[in-house]
Amino acid sequence: MPHLLSYKKGLYCFCHWLQGSSFWGLFGVSKRMNLYRRLGMVIIFSTALLVSCAPASQKGTLQLYANGEERLQTGWTSKDGWQLQFDHVYLTLGTVTAYQTNPPFDPEGGDRPKSEVTVVFSDPVTVDLVRDERPLVGSTVAAVGHFNALQWQTVAPSLQLVGTAQRGSVRVPFNLTLDQPLAFVCGDYIGDQRKGIVAANSAADLEITLHFDHLFGDGAEPPTAAINRDAVGFDPFAAIATPEGVTVDWTGLQQKLRSQDFERLRKVLSSLGHVGEGHCREVSL
Missing domain, CATH: 4.10.280 (MYOD Basic-Helix-Loop-Helix Domain, subunit B)
Incomplete structure (x- = not known):
């Protein structure tokens, strides 16, 4: 009372x-x-x-990285016995879009990611995957939530691989420009830690991962291993080298490689894109 x-x-x-x-x-x-x-x-x-x-909608920061994995810094042996050492591996990215999808996006389902919550990295950028194991592609303000799907594409020159290959006493410098544009859709990152979970006033990261052992194979694995059955190896590139080495772009590869080797190369590039160990699917631009 x-x-x-x-x-x-x-x-x-x-x-x-x-x-x-x-x-x-x-x-x-x-x-x-x-x-x-x-x-x-x-x-x-x-x-x-x-x-x-009243507080505005909660925001955080989403950072996008590219990763060619440690083998690009350390080198490795191809499936056909060439010791590969890289000076530079340039990746040129065009538009990259990150999505919050529910249910989680399945890249093998044949669709494209759809979501009302997206973040777009629209500026083309070239990064060197050898100089920095995980170079930063971009950073932007993002809505709180789990970004669990990616769509990304390259723009010419797409990929440029510069280095040397050696087998026994034969040494072949190479400069391979794979300037065929590529585009992928990917699901959730798969790795030791989850990625893409943006909290208020904090940063989260996503990663585009490229598996170059799909291209050259891995001499540490048996010849019958899946990674080696589909890989190109280095022999086809050594076969078109001059005494100075091999410097060639996509058009030159199409003209000089055997048709079966070029077709294998084209197919391998379609499996290059990953998100950690998670698979991506190549899509048309």
Whole structure:
């Protein structure tokens, strides 16, 4: 009961203040306006004030990285016995779109990701996957939530691989420009840690991963291993080398490689894109 009496007393005092306060003169409101209309205006003013002070939609930061895996820094032996060492591997990306999808996107389902919550990295960028194991592609403000799908594409020159291959006493410098544009759709990142989960006022990352052992194979694996059955290896490139090495672009490869080797190369490039160990599917531009 004492609380109720205090409440009534406070309300009475507030109403009495409204009735006579010079506050209304600031807004050109006449003192003759009745109390209820003044109360209504107070409610309107209070609501507007609360709305203006309400927090905006929560945001965080989404960072996009590219990764050619550690083997690009350390080198490895191809399926046909060539020791590969890379000086540069340039990747040129065009538009990359990250999505929050529910249910999770399945790249093998034949569709494209769809979502009302997206982030677009639209500026073309070239990164060197040898100089930095995980170069930053871009960073942007993003809505809170789980970005669990990617769509990305390359633009010419797409991929440029510069280095040397050696087998026994034969050393072949190479500069391979694979300037055929590529495009992929990918599902959720698969790895030791989950990625793409943006929290308010914090940063999360996503990763485009390229598996170059799909291209050259892996001499540490048996010849019958899946990675080696489909890989091109280095022999086809060594076969078109001059004494100075092999410097060639996509058109030159199409002209100089055996047709079966070129077709294998084209097919292998369609399996190059990953998100960690998660698979991507090549799509038409």
